[in-house]
Amino acid sequence: MENIRELQAYAYFFFTLFLVVILYSYIVHLYRSEKKGTRDYEQYGKLALDDELDSKPIEPQETKENKEQK
Amino acid sequence: MVNAAMEYDYTVSKWFAYLSIIFGIIGMVVGVLIAFQMAYPELNNLFGQYGTFSRLRPIHTNVVAFGFTLSGIWAAFYYISQRVLKVSIRENSVVHGIAKLHFFLYVILAAGLVVSLLLGITTSKEYAEMEWPLDILTVVVWILFGLALFGLIGMRREKTLYISMWYFIAFFLGVAMLYLFNNMEVPTYFVTGMGKWYHSVSMYAGTNDALVQWWYGHNAVAFVFTVPIVAMIYYFLPKESGQPVYSYKLSLLSFWGLMFVYLWAGGHHLIYSTVPDWMQTMGSIFSVILILPSWGSAINMLLTMKGEWNQLKESPLIKFMVLASTFYMLSTLEGPIQAIKSVNALAHFTDWIIGHVHDGTLGWVAFMIIAATLHMAPRYYKREIYSKKLMEMQFWLQTTGIVLYFSSMWIAGITQGMMWRAVDQYGNLAYSFIDTVTVLHPYYTIRAIGGLLFVIGLFMWAYNYVKTMQSGKILEKEPAFASPMGA
């Protein structure tokens, strides 16, 4: 019983730490890659606005049709 | 690229929208009745054993949470997902068939739930009252929803999933996991061959049962009343206002933050109960941390309106949505406050909790669903919304209703909590229990009136919607942003 409890505490602590580190590196990553210009995240915000069936996707899914077009 | 005749197909979305209006009215009319019963107990005798507060209360909670809210969410889901994935559900008849089956089985399930609760067939676990046959049907409905969700995603033309889709995925997974674990039960008939065939007994006993139940109960709130509604606002507010979401990066952060933190907060329902101390403390702490991701989303929504506040004045739809995100901020601040141990000691078991639930559900969930249906209606029927004036009136009436509701419940809860613990000069309890009940009469009356105002607003909503279908001015093409409204 005590062992499980100890294990539980360690698992809890390290997993939380792990997720916190990931979350923060995520934030840093997001802002850095946008600053360097490798990726523009805000363009995806337009997905909600430009949502007609025939409007051009920002990044088209690779399908047979558009592979042929390339 | 796309077949010219192809367009978005809103059949299933429309069906769910009708259902949402019907359930909204049923659930909240029952809610108003039981609210008046608390102020005027003789109203309990209207329908014999089927009309008592205790029989009707689960019907109110279930019809509103799983009838009105889920139908509203699915109406929005079958609308939003086609649009942000840039795919028509009509393109794949299997997925379309699944979506229709999803709807029909869900209607059967909802009818079964209402009938069984009226008959008093219940497991007594809040928000999980269904007995095992209906539980199995729920699982089937949920799997169908999952198939439709991932089916649509699989067909998509847009590679990147929009924010709303993340929340819908989380909604699907979260509810599935919670529901399965909380409803583990053994049907007694199959073990013994005796008694009622639909009766079952919980796999967990006592404190464990409570722990699993509130892990579920709290997170059912998270994954039904928060996650999918956030999905809706991330689409409808930008679309209606014509403004892209203020910060896509912030939405990413608040999503993962919410996912990680929310599940921990369930322990706050069991503070000062018999569950281990460390877990209660954890429940409190995480509940407070939970403010951050919740406010992240809400602030993101308000900032989306930056420089566009004139729209708030002009459009009742924007009013509904902005007030919804404000109420979201209010209740996500209030919740953590109630989870602080010393506050919880006072607030637990009182009407303050009821007030908290209702400023979230009425102000945030119901307002978002109302706004969503009215945004979709002109696109469904290619007609103008019938009356802007009626929407304005509905908005102010319902807002007044909510304010009356939560302010009276705050006062009632704190009054009763204080009276329970009040002692006289010798250290004896100052009040008998019934003293702490009779004192609440005026607040119960005010609350019932607040609820009544809200329900009147619902009837205006239904009327406006039906009129839009039948006699709204016909539109030549689909509106891009702001929904057109008649006077």
Next chain:
Amino acid sequence: MFHWLEKRPFFFAVGVFLVIAFAGLIEIIPDFAQASRPVVGTKPYTVLQLAGRHVYIKDSCNACHSQLIRPFKSETDRYGPYSLSGEYAYDRPFLWGSKRTGPDLMRVGEYRTTDWHENHMWEPSSVVPGSIMPAYKHMFTQNADIETAYAEALTVKKVFNVPYDKPGMPKLGEWEEAKKQAMEEARKIASEMKNQDVKDAVANGEIPEIVALIAYLNSLR
């Protein structure tokens, strides 16, 4: 690297699932074994009490009454000693409730009598002036479902090893025995009641819901 997720719904879903499942695993599983150990003296319900518990659940008494006394002086003064985890070891489901529109019932058997419950369930305001509780007159005419209660007791005995038929614990036995025993308990309660219809019904070998409910409420100590 991270943007990768938003384009791959499958891995996205896996990520979400891991993050939300984690809390459940850590929070719930390790304390399961410990919390289910009964306190000395805690006994499973008899068949009649269990049938009464089903009546309690059927009419959602738990919508307004808690069964959880918190460790504060104001609560222990009002309701008795605070609740211990093991006292609930045989409660399936738990009935803590989430709202106290009426008082806590965890130890109501300590201070209320059969007679009091009878009057109260017939017309609450006759014993508690100003009460907002509904009357439950239908419990005096409808019969309790003893068979389902027995089925449940037998199920938990078989599946979860609840100690029925052990020394010092309630006897379950075969269905015929259990039925006879439930009738006997019911007769004892009916003899303390005044309602003639209930007395007649019990004399005829029926068990009205109210009798079972009172048996359950009296067992809450």
